[in-house]
Amino acid sequence: MSICQDESAVQCAYDEVADTYADHFRATEPELPIELAMIEHFSSLLPDPRRVLDAGCGAGRMMPLLDALGCRVDGMDLSPGMVRRAQADHGQFHSQVGSLTALPFPDHAFDGVFSWYSTIHNPDDDLARILREAHRVLRPGGALxxxxxxxxxxSDVSEGYRRRGHDITLHRYNRTAEQMSVRLTHTGFDETARLVRRAAAHERSDQAVLIATSTTNDISRHGRIDPSVLSAPASRR
Ligand SMILES: C[S@@+](CC[C@H](N)C(=O)[O-])C[C@H]1O[C@@H](n2cnc3c(N)ncnc32)[C@H](O)[C@@H]1O
Structure with a gap:
């Protein structure tokens, strides 16, 4: 299947479902202890003052957790509807509209960039840009x-929302941890921690959390990525 979903389609879809999403996912109830441990580990790696961008914050449910871990968190999301809910439900944090592909922040503005299921709707062509932008806004030694x-x-992920009365079309681009890791290395990151776990009973896919530190500002050092690496089968760990 070849589908090129542009950001305006993703924005419209999340604007439509924002209240349903925010009411359903209020905090970190869906996260497993091992995922929360990865987030805690991410926070522990950050140099002070641990300024963190929740990049694709949605309705803001992860921001209180980052705050509790000692991070000074800002939220940003493509969807004005989601940002409206983040501001209403988590108004103690600054959140604004913006795209992962063109972050509205200066170079080296953050110690950490936190992307919790927010790169999943961007096709591969956008991913290189998204990682370059994360690298740009991170201080050297910061973590993604x-x-x-x-x-x-x-995957077509519209069905769950349609059942709740939302007439949307939304796709997700699936990637293996290995593919993402190759892209991180190419962009000037060093992967430092990886969680890959099997799907839980209520999930349809395995899940991954990758943490990588920013190593260099010379993000063109690795040349072109060998496409065969990016289509390698998923590694089973
Ligand atoms: C599955 S939701 C996750 C939201 C939040 N991180 C959470 O865990 O509740 C995906 C979010 O990513 C946002 N998003 C998708 N593509 C984006 C992009 N290119 N730039 C910024 N946000 C994006 C969507 O608007 C949506 O709020």
């Missing part, structure tokens, strides 16, 4: 965390 469903191909 990426959480995503593992796998190959594209």
């Amino acid at each position: 965390l990426l959480a995503f469903q593992c796998g190959e191909g594209i």
Whole structure:
């Protein structure tokens, strides 16, 4: 299946479902202890003052957790509807509209960039730009965390929202941890921690959390990525 979903389609979809999403996912109830441990580890790696961008914050449910871990967190999301809910439900944190592909922040503004299932709707062509932008806004030595469903191909994730009365079309781009790791290395990150776990009973996919530190500002050092590496089968760990 070849689908090129642009950001305006993703924004419209999340604007439509924002209240349903925010009411359903209020805090970190869906996260497993091992995922919370990865987030705690991410926070522990950050140099002070631990300024963290929740990049694709949605309705803001992860911001109180980051705050409790000692981070000074700002939220940003593509969808004005989601940001409206983040501001209403978590108004103690600053959140604004913006895209992962063109972060509205200066270079080296953050010690950490936290992307919790927010790169999943961008096709591969956008991903290189997203990682470059994360690298740009991180201070040297800062860390990036990426959480995503593992796998190959594209999934239609509209059905769950349609059942709740939302007439939307939304796709997810699945990637393996290995593919993401290659892209991170190419962009000037060193992967420092990886969680890959099997799908829980209520999930359809395995899940991954990768943490990588920013190592260099010379993000063109690795040349072109060998495409065969990016289509390698998922590693089973
Ligand atoms: C599955 S939700 C996760 C939201 C939040 N991180 C959470 O865990 O509740 C995906 C979020 O990513 C946002 N998003 C998708 N593509 C984006 C992009 N290119 N730039 C910024 N946000 C994006 C969506 O608007 C949506 O709020």
